[in-house]
Amino acid sequence: MTTKGEKVGQASTGKLTGLASLGAGALRFASRVRSARPTPRAASIALAALCMVVLMRASQGPMFAPAGSSDSGSSAAPTQIAALPTATAVPTPTPPLTPNLPMPEESRGSALVTPKPGAEFYHGNPYGSEIYITIDDCSNWARVEGALEVARAKGVDLTLFPAGRYIDSAKAEAARVLQKAVAYGDEIDNHTFSHSYIYGGSLVAAIKADLDAQLRAVRTALGDPSYQEWFVRTPYGSAMGTPHLRTAAAQEGLAIVKWSIDSNGYYPGSTVPWVMSNIFDSSSLKAGAIILMHDDYTDMQALPLVIDRIQAKGFTVGGVLKKILIDPAATAVVGGSGRPAVAAHPEIVMAKEDYAPTV
Numbered sequence: 001m002t003t004k005g006e007k008v009g010q011a012s013t014g015k016l017t018g019l020a021s022l023g024a025g026a027l028r029f030a031s032r033v034r035s036a037r038p039t040p041r042a043a044s045i046a047l048a049a050l051c052m053v054v055l056m057r058a059s060q061g062p063m064f065a066p067a068g069s070s071d072s073g074s075s076a077a078p079t080q081i082a083a084l085p086t087a088t089a090v091p092t093p094t095p096p097l098t099p100n101l102p103m104p105e106e107s108r109g110s111a112l113v114t115p116k117p118g119a120e121f122y123h124g125n126p127y128g129s130e131i132y133i134t135i136d137d138c139s140n141w142a143r144v145e146g147a148l149e150v151a152r153a154k155g156v157d158l159t160l161f162p163a164g165r166y167i168d169s170a171k172a173e174a175a176r177v178l179q180k181a182v183a184y185g186d187e188i189d190n191h192t193f194s195h196s197y198i199y200g201g202s203l204v205a206a207i208k209a210d211l212d213a214q215l216r217a218v219r220t221a222l223g224d225p226s227y228q229e230w231f232v233r234t235p236y237g238s239a240m241g242t243p244h245l246r247t248a249a250a251q252e253g254l255a256i257v258k259w260s261i262d263s264n265g266y267y268p269g270s271t272v273p274w275v276m277s278n279i280f281d282s283s284s285l286k287a288g289a290i291i292l293m294h295d296d297y298t299d300m301q302a303l304p305l306v307i308d309r310i311q312a313k314g315f316t317v318g319g320v321l322k323k324i325l326i327d328p329a330a331t332a333v334v335g336g337s338g339r340p341a342v343a344a345h346p347e348i349v350m351a352k353e354d355y356a357p358t359v
Contacts, residue, residue, distance in 0.1 A: 115230065115254075115255065117251075117252070117254060118246045118249050118256070119256065120240065120241065120256045120257075121255060121256065121324060122258050123284075123289055124287075124288035124289075124290065124321075125324065126286065126287050126288040127288075128318075129314070129315050129316050130287065130288065130319070131285070131287070131288070131317060132317070132319075132324070133159070133303075133306065133307070133317060134158070134159045134161060134259065134290060134292055134321060135158060135159070135299075136293070136294050137161070137163055137191065137294050138163065138167075138191075138295055139166045140296075141170055143295045144160065145176075147300055147303055148177070148180055148186060150304050151186070151303075152184050156307060157185050157186050158181075158186045158187070159186065159187040159189060159231075159320055160189070161189050162188065162191055162214075163193065163194070163195035163214065164191075164192065164193030164213055164218070165193055167214075167218065168217055171220075179221070179222055179223070182224075182227075187230070188218055188227075189232065189254075189321065190211055190215060190231065190232040190252070190254060191232075192210045192211060192232070192234060193210050193213035193217060194210055194213075196210070196235060197236055198210075198234050198239040198245065200239055200244065201244070202244055203244070204247045207239070208251050211248060211249070211252045212252065215252070231255050231322075233256075233257050233259075240258055257324075258290075259290045260282075260288075260290045261278070261279055261285060261289055261290070261292065262278065262292045263278050263291065263293045263294075263299055263302070264278050265278075265293060265298040265302060266294045266296045270296075271298060272298060272302045275298055276302060276306070280309055285313075290321070290324075293306075
C-alpha cells in the first residue's frame, strides 16, 4: 500500500517532471523559431507566449504540497501560518512630580497654617505682595488641565473650586486632572456638589450635605480618603454672611471665602481685553486680592496674560489660597518673611473690602 507521504512525494516528482518536459519543449520550439529565421517581432511574440504558458502552469499549485494537504484541494483546508508574536511596548516611566512652591510646615493644623472653620474671607494679607488666582466650577477638564500647565510653566500655583457634579459627570478625566493638580502643588477646595444657589434660610443639614458630597467626590477622584479641603466658596457667592452657612462650613472644618475681583469672563461675548480691564482697572487690585476666574474659554485664554501682568505690576501670584490662613506673627518666627507690625492682625479676617492702610 502506498503511504500518504509516498503519494505526496510522487505528486511532487510528477510536477517536477512535467515542468521539465514543458521547459524542454519550449527550448525545441525556440530552436525551430531561430532556424526559420522569422521576423524579430514574430519571435518575440512566440517567446512571450511560451513564457506565459510556463508561468501559468507553475502557478497552478505549489511545487511541494504541505504535509496533511490534498493535491486536489477539495478535502483539506490550507495550512494556516501562525501569527508572529508582536513586541510588547515598554512604557516610559513618568518622572515624579513635585509641587511648584512648597510652603514650610504647610500641613493642616501646623503652627504656620491653621484651619479657621466658619471664618469668612474676602481677601488675604494686605501687607504682603500676594494676589491670588482662583478658578471656579471646573466643568471643562481639558481647559482646567491647560490652566494647570500654564501656571506650572510660569512657576505659580492656583486654587481650584470644582463643583462635585462636574467631577461625577467625567470621573476618569476629572480624576486625572485633579491628581495632576495635587502633584503640581495646586489646591482643591469646595464649591458644593450641586452648584445650586444657597438661600440664607437653607437648612444647615442641607448645606452640610452638599459640602460633604463634594468632598467625597474629590477624595474619590484623588484616591485619597484623607484629603482635606480648606475653604468653601458657594456658587454665586450665595449665603455669604449668613449664620446657617457659617455653621455648616464650621461643621465641615472649612473657612468661607469669596473674592475681591471678578474677571466676568463667563459672560456671553466676553473678550480677553474685557477680562483684563475687569481685573486691572479694578480699585481692588492691591496686595491680598483674590481674583475669581472660571474655566470658561475667555478666562482661560486670558490666564497667562493675567499672571504676567500681576508680576509686571510688582505683585506675586500668591499661590495656593491656604496661605491667607497663615498667622503673620507665626511667619515672623518660622519663615522670617513676616513683619512684626502685622502681628496686630493675626487672623487676617476683615470686613468686606475693608483693607487696612499700608504701614
